[in-house]
Amino acid sequence: MKLPFSESYKIKMVEPLYRSTYREREQWIRDARYNLFNLRSNQVFIDLLTDSGTGAMSDRQWAALMLGDESYAGSSSYYKLKDAIREITGFPYFLPTHQGRAAENVLFSAMIKEGDMVPGNSHFDTTKGHIEYRRAKAIDCTIDEAFDTTLNHPFKGNVDLKKLEKVLKENARDKIPMIIVTITCNSSGGQPVSMKNLRDVRKMADKYEIPVMFDSARFAENAYFIKTREKGFADISIREIVLQMFKNADVMTMSSKKDAIVNMGGFIAMNNKELFDRASIFNILFEGFISYGGMSGRDMNALAQGLYEGTEFDYLETRINQVAYLGKRLKDHGVPVQYPFGGHAIFVDAKRFLPQIPREEFIAQTLAIELYLEGGVRGVEIGTLLADRDPETGENRYPELEMLRLTIPRRVYTRDHMDYVAAALNNVFDRRQDIHKGLKIVKEAPILRHFTVELERD
DSSP, X not given: OOOOOOOSSOOOOOOOOOOOOHHHHHHHHHHTTTOGGGSOGGGOSEEOSOSSSOSOOOHHHHHHHTTOOOOSSSXXXXXXXXXXXXXXXXXXXXEEXXXXXXXXXXXXXXXXXXXXXXEESSOOHHHHHXXXXXXXXXXXXBOGGGGOTTOOOTTTTOBOHHXXXXXXXXXXXXXXXXXXXXXXXXXXXXXXXXXXHHHHHHHHHHHHTOOEEEEOTTHHHHHHHXXXXXXXXXXXXXXXXXXXXXXXXXXXXXXXXXXXXXXXOEEEEESXXXXXXXXXXXXXXXXXXXXXXXXXXXXXHHHHHHHHHHTOHHHHHHHHHHHHHHHHHHHHTXXXXXXXXXXXXXXXXXXXXXXXXXXXXXXXXXXXXHHHHHHSEEOEEESHHHHOBOTTTOOBOOOSOOEEEEEOOTTXXXXXXXXXXXXXXXXXXXTGGGOOOOOEEEEOOSSSGGGTOEEXXX
């Protein structure tokens, strides 16, 4: 008998969960103004809002915490992290930050100015927010296949080279500070970018003398997909693939709360000393001294250990198989999901799930509310709310993909939890024809509104 797949870890600590009633959830979501970010954590049974900082650290990470050096300047924890980043990514210079959006803030302060154009593959919310806050423009150059959720394409995160070159040809060199490649591409469904595409983007960037930046929150998951889906990489280790990936970038930002499996932390890494010096000014201004950058020594220790653990094949196989297990349970029931399954989440195609809800009534958010009411499962909208308003016209932007993201924290939930989530969403799918009311905005912030928006149902 062939041995079945099994997780590559065992559980050492547990946390109790409260099983709420439907009536309780109705009141709680009404009080939260139909914004799932406003719910208290104890009002949620299974929390799939994000995989950012929600993973379970290992015993080795917890042990590393106790060895943290909290010296303000030049701590041993800083050098431990520096060595880990150099070994895993190949970058010689780095700046610690307290999380990924802080890394974007520091780097973009040094590189982006008003009127700039920043092409890339479906920039995520904070990335686009930091670009537009500086009165620059994010231009999506993702391949068209990414927007067909039924299509089985192995690398839907790829950059469309024709779209990219059009941007590079039509704009002055000094108006394009960088090309951003997000690995994996969150907004298109946690979809990976192939090594060939990374190399092709690098060649085009060199042709036009434009730096390449990787948004690297889930770089290890991207490497796993290259190993398992791209010809010629099956026998190459994850860490060697990672080094090959980063050879195609000049600079990277990292939200370490994802693939480094820590609760807080981030960094910028780069090849260029001059860029390091410029960015250091903003790091000191916004984050802290360059050898801690908003992080404690103990957190840097845990991050360094997490980078090693997060690039182990057995860990990645366990993680990505759990995501795929949930995806298969949903797909087998007929629930429309982005296919093939991504690395960190299952993305439900809300437009195909609830075609009767007008896009002006926030289809994916409506679906997210229904899932919470059904089973106390908290997901997140990746659609019109997240897309924000056009900064020039003030009108809602309607993205091609309107998704409910079910994001799986690392090493936290069991297969039984995935079965529960699947059953809850399948129940919503079975009664989908009875859902006729969407949502409308009562109050919103001028940027990144989805975090604090207030909504109501008629």
